[in-house]
Amino acid sequence: MRRFLVLILLITSVAGFNAFATDLTLWTFQELHANFYQSMVPVWNAANPAKQITLKPEVFPYDDLHNKLLVALQSGVGAPDIADIEVSKFANYLKGTIQLAPLNDLLDPIKDKFFQSRLALYEKGGKYYGIDFHVGMEVMYYNNEIMKEAGVDIDKIKTWYDYIKAGQQVVAKTGKPMCTLETTEHWSVYPLFSLAGSDVLDKNNKVILDNPTNVRVLQMLYDMVYKYKIAVATPGGFHHNEQYYGFMNDGGAASIWMPLWYMGRFTDYMPDLKGKMAIRPMPIFDGSVNGIKSSFLSTGMGGTGTAVTLQSKNIPLAKSFLVWVKGSKEGNIAIWQQLGFDPMRWDVWTDPAMREPNKFTRYFQNNDIFGMMVAVKNGLNTTVVSGNYPDVIDILKRNVSYQALVEQSKTPEQALKDAAAQLRK
Amino acid sequence: MKQSLFQSSMRRAPYVFVLPFIISVLVFYLYPIIATIVMSFQDVVPGETRFIGTANYQKMFSEDFSKALGNSFKYTAFTILILIPVPVILAVMLNTHRRRTNAAYRAVLFLPSLVSVVVAGTIFRLMFAYSPRAVINAVIVALGGRATDWVLGGAAQAMFLMVMIAVWRWTGVNIVYFLSGLQSIPSELYEAADMDGARPLRRLFSITLPLLKPTIIFVTTISIFGGFAMFEESFIFWQGQSPNNVGLTMVGLIYKKGFQTGSMGLASAIGIVLMVVIFIVSVIALRSFGFFKRES
16 A cells, blocks of 8 residues: 555656645736746745645636626636736625635735725725735836937926927937827826826715816827827827737837836837837826826826635635735745835835846836836825726726727816716716 | 327427427526616616616617617618629529539528637738738829828728628628528519510519519518627727727627626616617518518
């Protein structure tokens, strides 16, 4: 009998199959996330020999994952142990009796080391149901080759007035647009709402999509296309599709504003721009354009609230792994080094490991990407993502930019007002 | 004794034979319909589902809903306008010379409808891409026109794309339906018409079309169902996120509300409304065909 057992042990260890590890299933919509989680498993296993895991990640298309997960949680069958849930969908999972496991017992001891606004995104009734990757600081990416050709010094662009003026110079000297504006997603308009000190929902979850500040911001974008003529509609409609990657890779536009996590899209999908792109803080609203004035230097955008489902058979283990991989110092450093995300633990931001070269520092012209961000980190605005947020973002994505900027069937004010009216029903 | 046993089992036999069908109707039709009607009056949320009266029905009417209903109506109208007359003409043309090729030809005509909509949609998306090198735009440019943005270009382009995929898929199938219908028309009628000196067009309108009427009614009715139930063609192009809802259909709206935001109650209410709409449209269509008139 003993020989038989030894034989089994030998076979399984030779086959690389750890017979004593617990299987954890994980659903995600982003392959880069799956690779990251998988890379951290050996580190966890080495540090926790009694609690080893075998991770089984599954990558779904974005919509698919969220729909399947919602149905699985509502029907009580088929959900994974751990799931990535994007921030703009997270509120859908907080209805009724929440089917996700609260993370407070593991998070409370360390939570003061985090950017609180990022933790709050996934909180309801004092309980944290998800944990994010990053702060998602909004930054400006300049194609410095085009900017230099136009004779513009990007370090002199401080306000949106400077940006528009620089844009006109770029168009005049190079014929290329200064930027592209998303018309089927919200990454061009929504961050600027927040940068302008506004939002789409107020603290009481009331729709404020059509408030005067937002109208002036959308009007500014409209003017960029039709009045100042420095912007065009993004090819393909949004910044996450092959048409745009090809366009930008060929030097199609001089700049783009997206969160810091968009760096990975540059390194992975726009290789010809290596050594040409420079990251800078966002221009600020100082009242010089459309009277928009705000004290904010940037805002935290996007996010993935990874959660443990109540259907998991290994809730304590799944929670421990999750909070370690996203909440520990080493996890946060790895998040920067592997994924290029600005991690949520501010005590990591001054760690020397963050200044080490990696594929992102080698790609961008910046000498010290993190140093630039530290300078801005106290001027971040936050956003409300609870309640009706998924519906608000959905309508913002689908209707507003398209109607105002492409079809021109409605003025910016009308587009926002109609969208808000639909949401208020 | 044996006689009465046999007689009672004879009486029971029909019910036993029909039982599988009845069970499947109950399980797959009746139960879901009742469940949907019940859910349409509820707020369906994990662990806290409760009745909320007609709130879902009141909440449902929005810009999205009108867009979806309008798109579904337009789509159904276009598909019927193209997919009844054209296959009829083509079927008549194919039927005029009955050759042995018909059998194999019919199989070929069915092929587009057998291709997965996902695959077809992907190919169509590539063919109709915005780039001047995409197939359709390349042809247009070669003929001297300008490349068009088909997928994101607007309502007209969106409707065109959806109808185009439908025409590609169903023309062959409808031709087969009409060919079968045509072959039930006795050839003596045509011979008699020939002897009376009737020209082809006269034959078409006086003999072919009237006798094809049952088939036309059948195809129209299933086209109405198919038109209002259309989902995949739209989903393939826009994944439910068409700009300005140009590609949104009723079933697409149910999918959005039910699965993307988890509002099962609201989605059920929309489903019930859709069922009523299809019923009304079908009854109107059938009445205009004279379906409900007693044969004189």
